[in-house]
Amino acid sequence: MSSRFALMIDPAESVDDRTDFAETFTVVDPSAPALNVSELSTQRGDGIFESIGVVDGHAQETRAHLDRLAHSADLCDLPAPNTEQWRQAIALATAHTGPGEGVIKLILSRGVEHGPAPTAWxxxxxxPDNTAARTRGIRVVTLDRGYDSGAPARAPWLLLGAKTLSYAVNMAAIREAKRRGADDAIFVSSDGFVLEAPTASVILRFGDRFVTPEPAGAILHGTTQISLFDYLRASGHEVAYDEIATADLATVDAAWLVSSVRLAAPIRGIDSIELAIDAGLTASFNDYLLSPRD
Known part of the structure; x- marks a missing residue:
């Protein structure tokens, strides 16, 4: 999947009250070089990003993604993004996505080493076509993330609640899952609690109750999970954030990985545990997630 549109941004101060930021944008050829070789996003993964799903020319959950971008910037000691500037950049990018499903990526890097300012684009x-994952479902394995549930409080420099560009571990986890014959993974803490998937949030159904792990700094708070919980509440279902023991995965009635681009992918197996897929409920989730949402 190659980019069809790329836009470099001269980041504005968060207090900049301009109403038009067009002069801060530079459209570039997405197939041509655009970054300095000293860029810290590529050298060290020192930056943050967001992936926004687009459906028929409508960017989904823009406000939630911009709020999380700002949260990640704060955790990483990056300058606070100017929300209006990024909103206008998203609108410009959205106009180039065409019909069907697309994805917009927002990237804010610490910039060039020893440079004066961040880099943004x-x-x-x-x-990608996610039809198979949404309909046939996926198999996952549990992988120990290598720290206990108290690590985020003891070591905030791990940046566990930030969406950083340092995704080497996440990609290695997916490769390990595939080596084990699965499609994806669910991270668990070393003291036995469910966390998140490498690129998605986890939602579990126990009876009529839908549960996701309590964020509490240990995981990224998923924008799609938040939106889907709003939908479930409005539909009369009980939802909850809670500590979920890894052992409880053996007792779930249904489970999903949810994210901005793949949307809701039902889980048909966790390790050696087989799960039934609720096709009707999953279809209703994805119908909702494909509807315009701001």
Whole structure:
């Protein structure tokens, strides 16, 4: 999946009250070089990002993604993004996504080593076809993330609640899952609690109750999970954030990985545990997630 549109941004101060930021944008050829070789996003993964799903020219959950971008910037000691500037950049990128499903990426890096300012850019591309994952479901394995549930409080420099560019561990986890014959993974803490997937949030159903792990700094708070919980509440279902023991995965009635681009992928197996897929409920989730949402 290659980008069809790329936009470099001259980051504005968060207090900049301009109403038009067009002069701070530079459209670049997405297939041409655009970053300095001393760029810290590529050298060290020192930056943050967001992936926004686009459906028929509508960027989904823009406000939630911008709020999380600002949260990640705060955790990483990066300058606070100017919300209006990024909103206008998203609108410009959205116009280049075309019909169907697309994905917009927002990237804010610490910039060039010893440089004066951060580097920022936005890309837009067609989204991959996730039909199979949404309908046939996926198999996952549990992988120990290598720290206990108290690590985030003891070591905030791990940046566990930030969406950083340092995704080497996440990608290694997915490769390990595939080596084990699965499609994806669910991270668990070394003291036995469910966390998140490498690129998605986890939602579990116990009877009529839908539960996701309590964020509490240990995991990224998923924008799609938040939106889907709003939908479930409005539909009369009970939802909850809670500590979920790894052992409880053997007792779930249904489970999903949810994210901005793949949307709701039902889980048909966790390790050696087989799960039934609720096709009707999953379809209703994805119908909702594909509807315009701001």
């Amino acid at each position: 936005v890309t837009a591309a067609q989204a």
